[in-house]
Amino acid sequence: MRLKLRVWRQTGPDDAGRMVTYEVDDVSPDMSFLELLDVLNEKLILGGEEPIAFDHDCREGICGACSLVINGTPHGPQKATTTCQLHMRTFSDGDSIDVEPWRARAFPVIKDLVVDRTAFDRIIQAGGYITAPTGSAPEAHSVPVPKPDADAAFEAATCIGCGACVAACPNGSGMLFTAAKITHLGLMPQGQPERDSRVLNMVHAHDEEGFGGCTNSGECTAVCPKGIPLAAISQLNKDFLHAVRAKS
């Protein structure tokens, strides 16, 4: 296949940035989208140009490092798929493809397609954990967890923290990410003691980082590569209201 790529190039945080057009020949349908960029980058290097910077690592859809807004959609056109797992067979010969970074106030661009997502880590620091000191844990079977609860907690826990939800949200909200963690920990007996303080602290940290509020537009779940449902946000709202009432 032969493709035309329009890629966002930005030399650094202070550069205005621009779309630059590249042609790529010999695209195999078996390539992943990131392998397409690898091939293009090798050409750029040999041609004396700087390669396109982009984040990636595991390339098997689990580390959450890869990003890219492809033709206007975070992680591209295929549902429940990370960019590294998006294969070129999804595209057709002669297609023109736009490639841009995540765009959100809380995710400043570092270079080209690389953005800073450390705001997510700081939301976790605010309470996205269970306080369990090492070496003194009770026997694992001492607290049974009903299978439906364990399964539901697992579903929420599969969030990879990629930030597609933020990139898709018209408000730049990180609520789906925050809600996934609150749902995961809140569904398990181990997560109960800190349930109220967790949701209050995490939502506060979320707002402090400059993420927007949630208006239930649902764009986040539409692009989530792990299919985290909007119900997680309902759970967050429920927990939040409960915590606020309990506090007052």
Next chain:
Amino acid sequence: MTEFYEDGDNIADTKAPDGPIETRWERRRFGAKLVNPANKRKLTVIVVGTGLAGGSAAATLAELGYHVKSYCYQDSPRRAHSIAAQGGINAAKNYRGDGDSIHRLFYDTVKGGDFRSRESNVRRLAEISVEIIDQCVAQGVPFAREYGGLLDTRSFGGAQVSRTFYARGQTGQQLLLGAYQALERQIGAGNVEMNARHEMLELIIVDGRARGIVVRDLVSGEITTEFADAVVLASGGYGNVFYLSTNAKGCNVTASWRAHRKGALFANPCYTQIHPTCIPVSGDHQSKLTLMSESLRNDGRVWVPKAKGDQRAPGAIPEDERDYYLERIYPAFGNLVPRDIASRAAKNVCDEGRGVGPGGLGVYLDFADAIQRLGRAAVEAKYGNLFEMYQRITGEDPYEVPMRIYPAVHYTMGGLWVDYDLQSTIPGLFVIGEANFSDHGANRLGASALMQGLADGYFVLPNTIGDYLAAGPFDKLTADHDQVAAARQQVEDRITRLLAINGDRTVDSFHRELGRIMWEYCGMERTDEGLRKAISLIRDLKAEFWQRVRVPGDGEGLNQSLEKAGRVADFFELAELMCIDALHRTESCGGHFRAESQDADGEAKRDDEHFSYVAAWEWGGEDAQPVLHKEDLDFEYVHPSTRSYK
């Protein structure tokens, strides 16, 4: 002295306690000096890497009261490659009542490692496995559960009991997030200073002790020197020396290799685990290989056509024209034979011309029987995400046609040499997780890497490092100290040199070529002739790299080509040592199969009389040969026997 290396002294002391193996760890813990809580605040530990080992170690050390400085090259510690581990984690809980015990896990692991691991270490690992599950459950790791609310388990390659705990096909992710959350809690509390997007490029040794590292901020390009009272490397494995592997693209050997060049011995580098169930290569553009969890072999049946060159679609091949070769050759374990056995068997049938898919480099992993027996819904519940992933990558639906799989480089059992306390040969330098060599021997059984990473990080290191730190804090260092300035200068010179070459080949092109040499001559099967050829090819390619590589841009900011170039430069040196190690070990064991050493059935032939030792290599210098130090292995409790799975 030989053509490729020199002989050195044997390693005399591994610091393992003697006496009854059941109480060795307890006695070591009791014997270790304790650090007063008020003094812990004054001590700083650097931890490089934030995977299962590094993340859990940093969190635990901080919780104990030490000041911790943590480093990872990723943008967040949550992205360390432990996150990609699919299958599960072993623990001798015996919840199934199927005869499991700490001793049996110990026994299986020593045997599974082909008698090239240490009994004391493995026994400790088996003991701690029980505590790991408790710890992770307490943290809220959502392990699979039975309807009654208790933990579910499954069996894994190399074991006949059901001792593997799992969270669907994403166990590594959930365990890592548990460690990450514990780490973030300590970061939030101010006990850990986290430095993401930072890469360690040199070790700082002052007065014979590891006292810090030189790091590059990958965003600003700034190079700084960081000090501590001890340094912990938890920087993972080096499988990416093969270019194509199941490792994340950023996985590298640089942290370990820089320490090796500064005096830390590197043990058993030739032991590479080849994982039998990966998605086959599809073309030259390929950047990595994707693993399909070994747990699939619980229900999937592996087969190839009986006839050579049978091009029919799998569904068109009748039952009696299929060869379920693992079930045929290894009836006792069938599809669940250990990874090295399953990988070699796949290679053999493909070498016979009976492989399937493009290039004949693949075998079928068929779920038709399981779907018929359990129903599609049950198969989907167990393996749904893996099936989905397979479909995405290949464009084929594994519910309809069998998966195609082929072995791929997965895990490295070699690594920096450590004693029982996980301390390297450099005082103050500790090495944990995949970065050390100690627990898996020549072959790693399924679901034991996660176990080792967390055992080292949560339970072993936090106890043993105190014994060393009790002598601290050490003298304060400053950036202008001679040895500190020299380490920094080495880093700067190397970067300047890489940027100045400005040749006509990309870093990736060199890496791919190196990978092909390694896979061809130091992969699933090795020969004397092949390894000699590989050493010569690697030397030539390395020389060419330093003349012809092109690294665009400068060092003053985010430069991903520069990052890769530094890592590939180290892979060249490691690759040579791997081949020398593989060449000197004229036996077959675990992941190391020497074609000259096999029995009449083509099974690996170990040579305990001559090779029952750890090969620990000392860096000889830029233009000198490495020096071989041997650590003899004693087997008092699990007597070496032929590892037969028939």
